[in-house]
Amino acid sequence: MKRKKVLIMGAAGRDFHNFNTVFRGNPEYEVVAFTATQIPNIDGRTYPAELCGELYPQGIPIHDEAAMPQLIREHGVEEVVFAYTDVPYQYVMNRCALVNSLGADFRLLGYDKTRLRSTRPVISICAVRTGCGKSQTTRYICEIFKRMARRVVAVRHPMPYGNLYAQRVQRFAEIRDLESHQCTIEEMEEYEPHIAAGNVIYAGVDYEAILRCAEKDPAGEPDVIVWDGGNNDFPFFDSDLKVVVIDPLRPGHETGYYAGEINLCMADVIVINKMDSAAPRDAETVKANCSRLAPRAVIIEADSTLSVAGDISGKSVLVVEDGPTLTHGEMKIGAASVAAHRFGAARIVDPRPSAVGSIAATYQKYPEVGEGILPAMGYGEEQIRDLEATINAVDADLVLSGTPIDLARIVRANKPIIRVSYELSPRGNGAEALERVIVENLFR
Known part of the structure; x- marks a missing residue:
């Protein structure tokens, strides 16, 4: 039987999951290559034979996406699967064309073909864009489970930027686990807050294996599994309750970006976050779109409550924010920039003139990054060192860090680093409504 030749376009996340769930071990298809984009230095690798199964004894090469036309011609590719997220619809259709x-052919795989079923109740927390506040919502929901005396284990959307076979199944329960798994800053930003809150979190490459390990976690089998989504991708797990976070600071994005609108249409609960920073007109736009696309969803409005671990009044500050939120997330501000204005900083110092190496390249690639903001890019040791050099070259009284990690643990700064924290604060009876819908859907 002639096997259909397939190429999978990805960014070290859903692409591998789609392969594992649909193509691995399927004799009808031959996946000739992956392509990679969005994340620095993830091409030039091989999806290892140990993860590919017996049909791919040499593994599958991963190329830069720019090589896609050549690969289609050389291999006679019949079908291209688009498998990454947080991109405008126009972008997707340009690739389709x-x-x-x-x-x-151009193919988008859906929820039913790629979801994995658990033996435990599953709640998923996803979003319509990166940077909406998924992580703080996940932390808030995990605290609800703790108050209920329910054991929870979280599973994070993939971020495998290193040795793919070594990252097949990863478990994080202590800060030292971040070092042993050689995590990038981007990975630490997702895992460290869970560890600090006392949660166990899994991630990796092979999510069937990850799910089975999470169900039998050595610290105790969980009462519930939390899917902690990434970018604006839809869940990898069959979810008993789907929570979706919306950002009113980017009105209209909930209907304009793949795959966020999928999440919105599937939502059981919608959390409209950052209401304390949103213009009323923008909030109303978002609410109208939510009501139109998910009329049965419970809608909860929430603030993103900021706190600053030090006095910044009257100081000149270098603002550092979460990298992906500023780059492909297209946010112009973040928690630290809001805090700088709200808590009386005298001046935000522009880091662009001091940017070096890969940080300078990031500004060139993403010129829309908000003025006066340094994205905490750290996809490898070289980029972390460039970030450190940039921070130290900026003439400011202190660094105001809006990243979810302890940046002082990663870089040696020549000025104090003050952290900005942000937590979900539901408005009105939102907290009670969220707890009620969790009990009704997961534990009855």
């Missing part, structure tokens, strides 16, 4: 012009 290119693929179709080269004679291949």
